[in-house]
């Protein structure tokens with residue numbers, strides 16, 4: 001499938017974000033995490049609300065350089081968190097997702113001279129990050145690690161509109177407890193916006209073990225088809241997103257080029 005170009009018009013026309021209390025935010029999403037999971041200390045956790053009035057314009061930030069291949073196979077699998085439970089193959093855990101594994105060397109980013117390799121990408125519904133309290137229908141995370149195990153995540157809010165590269169994965173979505181599916185000819189770069197201006201902050205994994213010290217880059221939203229969103233919600237009818245965590249003393253710092261899309265939301 002070819003990639004639908006993301007025109008500015010399509011972004012402007014798309015119903016970008018919905019109120020957190022609206023129908024698009026399933027009630028179960030409010031659960032702080034997996035029942036029984038240890039509650040982390042609330043210090044530097046993710047996701048957070050991107051309150052636009054609190055975003056500071058960064059100066060001389062090290063640029064985010066992306067090196068993603070444009071025609072690669074990925075291995076798409078349902079990530080289960082309750083394999084030991086008798087009905088684990090049918091129970092939807094809020095921390096489960098559909099995840100595409102990426103081969104070593106097929107994607108990496110460089111920030112401040114440090115290389116982070118792309119490990120996998122996965123999805124949440126509704127979005128985990130909010131903007132002024134509003135969710136997008138979905139959010140895609142692209143998880144990277146440097147050689148020392150330090151993590152960096154690119155977050156892309158997904159809004160309904162023309163089909164995008166994420167639809168390549170959302171059209172497959174293997175069931176829980178079945179073998180992964182190889183999806184060929186995936187354009188990793190097309191999963192990101194053309195302009196890489198981001199809102200940056202220091203946070204955590206949004207699932208157990210909630211490891212902190214993760215570098216987060218929230219990028220300009222991209223579009224996916226309404227069918228793709230609906231398909232993912234069929235798998236996760238109660239959602240698979242963690243609720244937003246207190247920002248505390250942390251700062252949200254934006255690249256100057258992020259101000260255009262931030263204003264539009």
Ligand SMILES: [Zn+2]
Pocket residue numbers: 122123124141206
């Ligand atoms: Zn995630």
